[in-house]
Amino acid sequence: MSDKQHLYLVDGSAYIFRAYHRLPPLTNPEGTPVGAVYGYTTMLWKLAEDLDKADGPTHLAVVLDKSGKSFRNEIYPEYKANRPPAPEDLVPQFPLIRDATRAFSLPLIEEPDVEADDMIATYARAAQRQGWDVTIVSSDKDLMQLVGEVDGARIDMLDTMKSNRIYIPEVEEKFGVAPELVGDVLALMGDSVDNIPGIFGVGPKTASKLIAEHGNLTAALDSAGEMKTSKLKERLLEHRADAELSRVLVTLKEDCDLPMPLEEFKLDGVPPEPLAAFLETHGFNSLLKRLGAGTGSPERANNLNPAKAERAGAEASPDGNVQDLPEWPAVDRSAYECVQTMERLEHWIERAFAARLVAVDTETSSLDAMQADLVGFSLGLGPNDACYVPLGHFSGAGGSDDMFAEKPQQVDREAAIAVLKPLLESDAVIKVGQNIKYDLNVLARCGIEVAPVHDTMVISFDMDAGRSEDGIGGGHGMDELAARHLGHTCMKFKDVCGTGKKAISFGEVPLDKATQYAAEDADVTWRLYQVLHRRLPLDGATQVYERVDRPLIPVVAGMEREGIKVDRAALSRLSEQFAETTARIEGEIHEEAGEQFTIGSPKQLGEVLFEKMGYKGGKKGKSGQYSTDQSVLERLAIEGATIANKVLEYRQLSKLKSTYTDALQEAINPDTGRVHTSYSLVGAQTGRLSSTDPNLQNIPIRTEIGREIRKAFVPEEGNVLLAADYSQIELRLAAHMADVPELREAFANGEDIHARTAREMYGEVDRDTRAKAKTINFAILYGISRWGLAGRLGIESDEAQELIDTYFKRFPGIQSYIHATLESVRSKGYSETLFGRKTWFPRINSKNQAERQGSERAAINAPIQGTSADIIKRAMARMKPALADAGLGHVRMLLQVHDELVFELPEGDVAAASPVIEKVMAEAAEPAVTLSVPLGVEIGTGESWDAAH
DNA sequence: CAGGTCACG
DNA sequence: GACGTACGTGACCTGC
Known part of the structure; x- marks a missing residue:
């Protein structure tokens, strides 16, 4: 030896x-x-x-x-x-x-x-x-x-x-390179825990491959020049400095x-006295015993360590520790527990309390959180450490209430909710969900007010809005996130419940299969949280997530649960009226066309108009189909085609009927008697909300007949609806962000902004110049092109170009804002709002001109639209506490329509509530951002949503 | 399921 | 030289 x-x-x-x-x-x-x-x-x-x-x-x-x-x-x-x-x-x-x-x-x-x-x-x-x-x-x-x-x-x-x-x-197995090259690999990979940048989008695999191929970091970076065009190439070129900095940081x-x-x-054995004292102090009795015996294997010795925890610990991942994230064991669906006794449920809940962070997922009978019955829930505490708790499973026909249905052994529903409630409501335990707003609503209907929460979907959105990985897609759904960040393919819902007519409800799924599916969701959510949440600060998204979107989750959930009352009888009368009118017009159109055809089919309509009837019009698009949209029909109408006006009217009425008067009646919740939309927090790349099932953000307002539908949105007896709108918020933000003194001054003085624009552009203000100025103002917000403006104004494109030139000359700040925004997006890949919300534009440098120009227009608009979205979101998050402080806790916020909030409140409270609402909205940017223009808020009230405007 | 159309900000 | 031509959404209908 x-x-x-x-x-x-x-x-x-x-x-x-x-x-x-x-x-x-x-x-x-x-x-x-x-x-x-x-x-x-x-x-x-x-x-x-x-x-x-x-x-x-x-x-x-x-x-x-x-x-x-x-x-x-x-x-x-x-x-x-x-x-x-x-x-x-x-x-x-x-x-x-x-x-x-x-x-x-x-x-x-x-x-x-x-x-x-x-x-x-x-x-x-x-x-x-x-x-x-x-x-x-x-x-x-x-x-x-x-x-x-x-x-x-x-x-x-x-x-x-x-x-x-x-x-x-x-x-070598782990990094694919010799130890001396590990630093080079690390420099490419970066490390989100230590905030080492690396090269974004380059993970362990790509990094080792590059280093193994080229021999070292410098060679790998140099090789980018010769690479084929790809995301990777762009990233290597763009972030070279980050990698070089990272190389220094990872060097020991x-x-x-x-x-x-x-x-x-030098080791000289372990003197027993101090060790014994220590072991005794902390109650490490088994070790103490071994020490007394002078031998023994400490790893088996513990009376403190429950056998189950030992097992889970040994098999489960190294842990939740960041350095070891890639070492998580693969998802193992056989590891999940199906909890069927109160004893086991209490055990899991105890462990969740101890863990302080638990992934939660509910399984229900419906996608509509306001109609869904809780069928079970799953909890996730670590990799493969997850369980499913069935509550409403059954087999056989008839449904869960059928007394003949067979039910597997399950924990009693009420008892389960009773033990779950303290966990989900505990301040000390963070609940993580994927789209947790849904679970919030389902659980709120069970009497559980879940808080505090994190949402992996929202975290993903706040970092990666607009980003699309090659081949994988850029969405924020769990399956996509799992594929992108964990390399894991989730069990598909349709594999569990089937699809179409053969689909079964989740309650009918056998427990073993249900456990695999449901607990996997919790497992994957837990893992995604670990991966995504720690990236937030690295990606500069903490601000937006913590100050804008995360606080909004329970607020929006509450609005969805409130819903809004609609007058079913009024909608029904409108439906009937629309049905009669469309039937009459349909007859007239068929007569004029000389044949029966489906007016709602653009294909048939195009053929009737442009072939049979011989009107002039061009083919459009790859489909080779005639365009028959509004602008085409309006042109035909001007040229004397009476049928065109009839088609326009037919289209308008059938649209109103099918999309609104019929559909809204269907959407009335039988339990609440109200209509509950669902807002998506990740629906719009710019940070706006979107509204679905039904969409309450596109209720008609622009036409007289359309407004009839708005009249059907009503308050409860004794209440009124209050609508609070930001006035011209996007133009105000443009004036601030592009720093245009004339426009800022106009807003400060409460001037008519389009009139002011007309004065600046044309030197005089009349109906015509104001209308043109208005069009140009909006064109600016959307990213202008001479042809687009020409089309809108009905002028030649060189004339439109002159207008644009004049605009930029009068408001040079706008031109430099657009230039600076585009330069920044081209180099960084994303745009940013005043509150730091990023929207990514992966095609901003595309060789395809149409693609590139499309991205450019969107990139000009995104900071403005997105800042507006941030502001109203901040107002929403602050609204309830502000109202409560004013003794108006009962005022209900029902809807958000991008620049408008709709409330329902007792008529007698309007005078007290209006100034509070106005103040919260007007000051919503502060203190994070101080705007150089005031935010104007207009408030109206009435017996319907229409009347409140 | 995609494309066309149209409702909203 | 062609490409499409204002940003962001969602719902409904038709027809493959």
């Missing part, structure tokens, strides 16, 4: 985070949480036991991070800037970790302003130079750079949680000052 020295360096800080996540929340006799300490202690115990083995330590030291800044912060202030604070029941364990180390009489290295990794690297190299072998007790990927041999002295790593050694082959500092010479790390 050689007398070769072998130094063990324990990465204590990394270990305790992992132990914290892995182990159950034990407490010592004093009530201090000690779960992580216990894990740490058993780990040291195990190392100490190896003392006499061949490969065991002759020297050992524990290295801890001490708070402070390292050299990395000097070159990159954002380094580790997004680290969340340590969980509050881990904080008191840090000093205990030191106590534990001292109890083992082990040297402890803890230097201010030096990171543990650098200290470990320095000691490891120093020992290696002396010909010692070194084992680094850690699984930190950054440290893998050190692995290897110099002159017969080896550095390897030991992951005690997985009990495996990491040497060159293991590193190997020449720190050594606070203690290596020789002092």
Whole structure:
């Protein structure tokens, strides 16, 4: 046996985070949480036991991070800037970790302003130079750079949680390159935990491939020039500097000052007294017993550690620790538990309380949260650590209420809700959902007010709106997110419930299958949260998520539950009236055409108009079909085609009937008697909400007949509807953002903005010039083109160009705003609102002109439309507390229509509520943003939505 | 399921 | 030289 020295360096800080996540929340006799300490202690115990083995330590030291800044912060202030604070029941364990180390009489290295990794690297190299072998007790990927041999002295790593050694082959397997190139791979990948940028969109796979192919980082970056056009190429070229900075950040500092010479790390056995005292203090009785016996294997010894938790910990992921995210075990649907007894349910709920963060998903009988019955719910606590709790499953025909239906063993519904409620309402436990607004509504209808919440869908939207990965798509649905971020394919709902006529409700799904599907959702949601949430600060999206969108989730859920009353009888009368009129017009059209045909078919209509009847008109689009839209028909009408006017009227009425008067009656909820829309928080790339089932954001208003439909939206007896509109908010924002003094001044003075524009452009204001100015103003907001403006104004395109030139000359701020916005979007890939909301434009540099120009127009509009959306969202989030403060807690906010909020309130409260609503809306940008224009708010009230305008 | 059309901001 | 021609949505209808 050689007398070769072998130094063990324990990465204590990394270990305790992992132990914290892995182990159950034990407490010592004093009530201090000690779960992580216990894990740490058993780990040291195990190392100490190896003392006499061949490969065991002759020297050992524990290295801890001490708070402070390292050299990395000097070159990159954002380094580790997004680290969340340590969980509050881990904080008191840090000093205990030191106590534990001292109890083992082990040297402890803890230097201010030096990171543990650098200290470990320095000691490891120093020992290696002396010909010692070194084992680094850690699984930190950054440290893998050190692995290897110099002159017969080896550095390897030991992951005690997985009990495996990491040497060159293991590193090569993980990174696809030799250890000395690991830093280059890391530089490309980046690290969201430490806030190391890397190259966005380049993950471990691409990074190792590039480095393996080109040999090093510089060569890999240089190769981008020769690559075929691709996302990757763009990213490599654009973010080269980030990668180079990252390379410096991931490089370990190997020449720190050594606070203690290596020789002092010599192990001389563990004196039993201090250790015994420590074990006793914290109630680690089984270890204490082993110590008394002088032998034994600490890893089996625990009376603190419930057997189940031990098992779960050992099988489950390393943990929720970030460095190990890619090491999660694959989704294993057989690992999920179907909870069928109260005892097991209480166990899960206890564990969820301890975990402080739980993924929640409800399974129901309907996609409509306001009609859905709760069929079951799932909880997720970690990778493959998830359960499904069936509540309303049944088999056989008749439905869950059928007394003949067979029901599997399930927890009693009311009892389950009773134990679930404290968990879901606890301030101390974060509930994570994918589109959790849905679950909020379902559960609110069960009497549970879920809070606080996170939503993986919204987090994704706030970082990645508009982004589309090649081939995968850019949506924010769970299946897509799982594919994109976890490389996992989710079980499809239709594989569980079938599709079309054969579809069954989730309650009919057998429990084993239901458990696989439902618990997987919770598992995947938990994983997505881990991956996405920590990216928020890195992507600069924390502000928008925390200050705009996250607070909005419960607010919008509440609005959906409120719904709005519609006058069914009035809608019904309109439907009848529209039916009669369309029938009459249909006859007239057929007569004029000389044949029966389907007027609602653009194909048939086009053929009748342009072939049979011989009107002139062009083909359009790839389909080769005649266009028969409004503008075409209006042109024909001017040319004397009476049939065109009839078709227009027919179209208008059949649209109003099918989309509104018929559909809205159908949409009345039988339980509440009101119409409940569903808002999508991720529907519009710009950050606007969208409304579906039914869409209450496109209720007619522009025509007299259309307004009849608005009249059917009414308050309850004794109440009124109040509509509060931002006036010209997008133009105001344009005036602010583009810094146009004339327009700012006009808004400040309360002038008619289109008239002011007309005065600036034409020198005089009349009906005609004001109308033109109005068109031009809107054209600006939407990204102008000479042809587009020409089409709208009915002028030639060179004349339109002159108008545009005049506009830019009068308002040079607008031109430079557009220029600067486009330049920024071209280089960064995204636009930004005043509140930091990003919208990505992946086609902004497309070679396809139409594609590129389309992106350019959208990119000009997005900051303005998006800022407006941010502002009204902030107003919405503040509205309820502001009203409550004014003693108006009963005022109900019902609808949002982009620049308008609709409320229902007792008539007598209008005078008190109006100024509160106006103030909240007018001041909604503050204090985050101070606008140079006032935000005007117009308020109206009435006995219908129409009357409130 | 895509395309055309049209309702809204 | 052709491309399409104002931004953002959702619902309904027809016809493949």
